Amino acid sequence: MDKIEDYSRLLEGYDRGLYTDGEVVSAALGFLFESANREAIWKSLTPAHREIMERLLLEFDEADEPFSIRGDPHQLWRELSILKRWLSGI
Structure with a gap:
């Protein structure tokens, strides 16, 4: 499944008050790692x-x-390490 689509659905839930900023950011980090x-x-x-x-x-x-x-x-440490290196490279 497309991670952008997953994030969009998460934002819809956030807009309806189903998720907090922290929950959205946490899930989005996972989407970013998996993408x-x-x-x-x-x-x-x-x-x-x-x-x-x-x-x-x-x-x-x-x-x-x-x-x-x-x-x-x-x-989690491994995923954050990979994402940090990726972010530093863009």
């Missing part, structure tokens, strides 16, 4: 969500010990 075309999904993000995600990724310190409330902390 075959990261630049296209990055461009489809709202400026506010893109700004939050950029700040989170740039402030992510790969030297920190992995931590996650939900899911595998090592997997």
Whole structure:
């Protein structure tokens, strides 16, 4: 399934009050990681969500010990590391 389409549906739920900014950003990070075309999904993000995600990724310190409330902390660390390097390259 197209990750841009997934993000659009998430925004619809956000607009109806079903999701918080944090939930949208968290899911959008996952969409960005899973996407075959990261630049296209990055461009489809709202400026506010893109700004939050950029700040989170740039402030992510790969030297920190992995931590996650939900899911595998090592997997999350790996995904954020990959996305940080990707963002630094665009």
